[in-house]
Amino acid sequence: MRDDVNHKVKMISTATLTLIPVGVAVNLAVGTVVQIIKLPVFLDSIGTVLVAVLAGAVPGIITGAITVFVGGLITNPVLPWFVLTAIAIGWFSGFCSSRGYFKRLWTWAICGILMGVIAGIISAPVITYLFGGVTQSGSSFVVAYLISTGRTVLRSVFLAGLACDPVDKLITFIIVWGLVKGLPTNLLANFPDAIKNTGKTVAR
Amino acid sequence: MQIVESAQRLDSRSKLFLWLSIVTTAFLLIGNMILLYLCILALVASVAGCLKATVHFASRIVLPTLLMLIFIYGLLIPPSNSAYHVHIANVNININGIISGLRISARLMVVGMSTITFVKLTPQTQLVAGLRDLGLSPSLIAVFISSFNLYSLIVRRMRQIIDAQRSRGLTGGNLIIGRVRMYIPILRPLVFGMVLSAAERSALWRSRNYIESASRELQRFRQADFVVISVACVMVLSGAYIRWLAN
Numbered sequence: 001m002r003d004d005v006n007h008k009v010k011m012i013s014t015a016t017l018t019l020i021p022v023g024v025a026v027n028l029a030v031g032t033v034v035q036i037i038k039l040p041v042f043l044d045s046i047g048t049v050l051v052a053v054l055a056g057a058v059p060g061i062i063t064g065a066i067t068v069f070v071g072g073l074i075t076n077p078v079l080p081w082f083v084l085t086a087i088a089i090g091w092f093s094g095f096c097s098s099r100g101y102f103k104r105l106w107t108w109a110i111c112g113i114l115m116g117v118i119a120g121i122i123s124a125p126v127i128t129y130l131f132g133g134v135t136q137s138g139s140s141f142v143v144a145y146l147i148s149t150g151r152t153v154l155r156s157v158f159l160a161g162l163a164c165d166p167v168d169k170l171i172t173f174i175i176v177w178g179l180v181k182g183l184p185t186n187l188l189a190n191f192p193d194a195i196k197n198t199g200k201t202v203a204r
Numbered sequence: 205m206q207i208v209e210s211a212q213r214l215d216s217r218s219k220l221f222l223w224l225s226i227v228t229t230a231f232l233l234i235g236n237m238i239l240l241y242l243c244i245l246a247l248v249a250s251v252a253g254c255l256k257a258t259v260h261f262a263s264r265i266v267l268p269t270l271l272m273l274i275f276i277y278g279l280l281i282p283p284s285n286s287a288y289h290v291h292i293a294n295v296n297i298n299i300n301g302i303i304s305g306l307r308i309s310a311r312l313m314v315v316g317m318s319t320i321t322f323v324k325l326t327p328q329t330q331l332v333a334g335l336r337d338l339g340l341s342p343s344l345i346a347v348f349i350s351s352f353n354l355y356s357l358i359v360r361r362m363r364q365i366i367d368a369q370r371s372r373g374l375t376g377g378n379l380i381i382g383r384v385r386m387y388i389p390i391l392r393p394l395v396f397g398m399v400l401s402a403a404e405r406s407a408l409w410r411s412r413n414y415i416e417s418a419s420r421e422l423q424r425f426r427q428a429d430f431v432v433i434s435v436a437c438v439m440v441l442s443g444a445y446i447r448w449l450a451n
Binding site: 012013014015017018019020021022024025026028029030032033046050062066067069070072073074076077078130131132134140141144175178179182183187190 | 231265269272273276277304305308312315316319322323343344346347348350351352353354355357358359362366391392395396398399400401402403405406409410
């Protein structure tokens with residue numbers, strides 16, 4: 001397993017290897033700023049989606065995984081428990097990019113909403129069994145209300161996640177759309193698949 | 205200070221194993237054992253010189269979580285079969301719910317303090333050597349360590365921009381729309397700058413003919429490392445025993 005991981009890392013280009021830490025730093029920094037200005041969303045996967053769109057699913061997965069471990073060491077120790085969610089975001093973004101779903105804005109939006117649903121489903125068991133259904137976010141009150149109506153903790157967390165995560169991931173995907181649209185094409189030349197997958201044209 | 209110096213001389217693999225064991229045991233222990241565990245770790249953190257970072261972490265992460273847990277478990281959704289209530293000013297507060305919230309917060313505090321202690325006692329160069337001895341490729345290690353450095357760089361730039369805006373009176377107001385309008389536009393130049401610097405760094409690596417090194421020998425553990433690993437194993441096994449066999 002370790003040799004397979006090392007082999008895959010060796011296959012990644014130098015441009016991608018230097019982009020992955022940027023994705024990690026953007027994830028953590030934007031998440032921190034969103035907490036400071038008290039927005040009701042997370043926006044902590046912008047870097048993961050950006051790396052996955054530019055470089056593919058494997059770099060996206062690596063970015064997401066490193067984000068939660070580095071974040072667990074320096075910002076919030078509960079982050080590593082959400083590593084599966086981070087991996088799913090990296091994989092799904094890379095998958096949608098490779099299938100050419102990122103050529104129009106409305107497909108970005110649909111992929112964002114779907115990603116939110118997937119993230120909510122994967123995060124629900126972790127929040128339920130490790131944290132008793134309560135996190136620092138405002139969705140805990142939604143969970144409490146749903147539990148008081150007679151639902152189980154798992155179902156309440158799942159429904160609260162379905163209400164909050166799609167909005168967060170939709171905003172994330174639209175932000176990444178804006179970022180990719182504004183990147184210069186000579187920079188994108190380092191990532192050949194990105195030009196094909198996002199429908200950008202290279203000036204001749 | 206001698207204890208801190210001794211801890212810093214430990215192999216980073218044994219420190220990593222100890223950190224993982226503390227985190228695992230925190231989630232295995234139930235009941236009031238977790239509060240005892242918390243007291244022991246508080247003592248370790250103060251000896252290791254991490255008290256300030258621990259208090260900062262507690263006030264930013266644990267205290268808001270604790271207040272929310274007490275409100276939700278003590279008032280809104282108390283645990284089932286709970287019998288102890290306190291009636292204060294027409295409000296029925298469930299004591300079992302408050303204790304349940306305290307236990308979850310104590311678990312979070314244990315995980316946070318062990319992480320802070322691990323980070324404070326592990327220099328970056330030692331972490332790199334330890335990760336190499338674990339068998340990870342230098343590329344993966346470079347990506348991991350670069351993330352720490354770039355995060356501090358990007359946060360510093362963001363704080364500079366935000367402070368400059370606040371000094372010009374751009375506070376964004378209390379409305380969410382105002383705050384979004386003020387802060388989201390700084391995202392684009394910041395991210396673009398980081399992506400462009402990644403391209404420059406990539407060219408620099410290629411110009412230095414960045415290749416992976418040849419195979420290396422594993423560093424041997426010292427006696428102190430074996431002691432730490434043994435303590436970590438005993439910790440996890442006792443936590444598992446208390447969780448599954450003693451109850």
